[in-house]
Amino acid sequence: MPLRDHYDTIIVGGGIAGASLAYFLAERGARDVLLLERETEWARHSTGRSAATLCQLDPTETVLELKLIGGRFLRNPPPGFSESPLLRCCGTLTVFDAAGLQQEETRRPMLQRFGLDASFLDAEEVRQRVPALTDPEIAGGVWVESDGRLDVHEILSSCLRGARRLGVEIEQGCAVTGLVRTGERIEGVRTAQGEIGSRQVVAAAGAWNLRLAAWAEASPIALRPLRRCAAIYSPIEPAALAVDAPLVVADHRSVYFVPEAGEILMSPMDQVEMPPGEPLADDVVIAEGLERLALVAPDLRARRVRRSWAGLRTFSPDLVHVVGEDPARPGFFWLAGQGGYGIETCAAIGALAADLLTSGRSEVFDPARLSPARFLHNG
Ligand SMILES: Cc1cc2nc3c(=O)[nH]c(=O)nc-3n(C[C@H](O)[C@H](O)[C@H](O)COP(=O)(O)OP(=O)(O)OC[C@H]3O[C@@H](n4cnc5c(N)ncnc54)[C@H](O)[C@@H]3O)c2cc1C
Known part of the structure; x- marks a missing residue:
């Protein structure tokens, strides 16, 4: 027309x-x-180019509130809106070192006030949820059960x-x-x-x-467009991460990962300012991220990176x-x-x-x- x-x-x-x-x-x-x-x-x-995740825990209070509203819709869209579920709940686990955990603890009342289903875990409870997380620096974490993977x-x-x-x-x-x-x-x-x-x-x-x-x-x-890279890789011990494991954000090592169709999706959580355009993945930044990930979960060290990409996240x-x-x-x-x-x-x-x-x-x-x-x- x-x-x-x-x-x-x-x-x-x-x-x-x-x-x-x-x-x-x-x-x-x-x-x-x-x-x-x-x-x-x-x-x-x-x-x-996103990681397709609902991860409601956010350092910025307003963004956290918006994620809660957005999450309610994605969990329960109006009848007839979509042909299949928009969210697969598998939870997210954000882990911290001692200083990070102490800092996060100060936000606990705010998280409760907003009604986020956030549970604070100690180091042992973190390992019970995701046994691959053997990094001795991990002091604890926050588990959010209602988070998960999105069908973008x-x-x-x-x-x-x-x-x-x-x-x-x-x-x-x-x-x-x-x-x-x-x-x-x-x-x-x-x-x-x-x-x-x-x-x-x-x-x-x-x-x-x-x-x-x-x-x-x-x-x-x-506005600042910041490049972020991501990659899909095979770990040396594929059985070390359950297929339904949550997204793990290792705050203290600046890396996150989540199982993805038998492999692992990871991001080195880089933030490099770029003009609007089509950024390319930086292999060195991804390799450094994989090194940090190996400190968090040694059994999940990379055997082979199959695919990598980058996209812009534009912030006010x-x-x-x-x-x-x-x-x-x-x-x-x-x-x-x-x-x-x-x-x-x-x-x-x-x-x-x-x-x-x-x-x-x-x-x-x-x-x-x-x-x-x-x-x-x-x-
Ligand atoms: C690696 C990575 C991981 C991420 N993970 C997550 C995640 O887990 N969860 C989450 O919620 N978000 C995530 N994000 C962020 C998310 O992808 C962005 O916030 C979101 O996609 C932005 O959408 P947008 O519509 O604003 O921009 P875009 O998707 O870039 O869309 C803008 C559109 O405008 C069009 N356009 C531009 N100029 C013109 C023009 N002159 N005329 C006509 N059309 C034009 C472009 O072609 C484009 O299609 C991630 C991002 C990256 C890079």
Whole structure:
């Protein structure tokens, strides 16, 4: 179907941020919505490069709250939303050295207040859960039973399917090359097929939100795309990790791992700032991560790395998502800063953004805590 020359809302980017917003907008009855994705394949960028985990424990309180909201949706989506379960609960186990555990203990009341099912374990209890964890530095850990592995493909395609069914127009292979501005207002986008007008434009382009914000001359929010690598490898003792073992985050060694179809998925938890683009995996960084992993669990040392990749995790200055209309540029709506939790928080953020775009307020979460204006008020 040919695109029209005007829509109410144009969403730029069809990763998990744009797709979940499209679904929630449609579900709230919004009409006249167009989603534009530059690539001809889905999930080519960050969304297709994640570790597919719901790990609700988070050092940033606001992000933790958003993960709890997102987790509830993924555990229990509305009837007919998806064709198969979105979450396989296998828990997560975050382990700490003595100093890290002491620090985490101070957060225990906050975790209880939010109702996260977090159990504090001592070193012996950690080893009972995952016997491969023989690192003498491990003083204890936090076990979260309701965490698990996500089916990212199913989440993304369910959002797109639902959005389409409810009337959202979705166009792949259509890059936005600029924004249309009239006075202070953003009033549409430029594409190779010409200009398309709209009342509001949503920047849901992951790391490329930097570019959209520059085109809009929007408020200066210093988004930082940080590269993170991951790899799938075979360990020397495959039987040392149960197939249904939880994701283990070894906080003190900066590495995490989880069983993946008979092999192990690991990340060296690197954070290297990069411009928007397609980062390559760094073999040295992965090898160093595997060395640290061997200290945590010697039986899980690598025999062979089968596949590696890297993706961008784009953070705002306070590590919390940026959601809302730009205070200085009406018509330009931020849906940015998904960081390392864009999949697990997508339902919370998508629903909140849809509320703001359709009614200007939300019961999902206090919009002021995610507003772009928070950076301007703090100078
Ligand atoms: C190694 C790694 C592990 C991770 N693990 C997890 C995890 O376990 N759990 C979790 O929740 N998150 C995880 N993340 C983070 C998660 O992947 C991101 O937060 C999320 O995918 C961001 O989604 P997005 O839609 O904002 O960005 P993207 O997926 O990058 O989507 C942006 C889209 O916008 C499109 N686009 C850009 N510019 C334009 C334009 N001009 N015109 C049209 N389209 C455009 C792009 O083509 C792209 O498809 C991980 C990330 C990495 C790299």
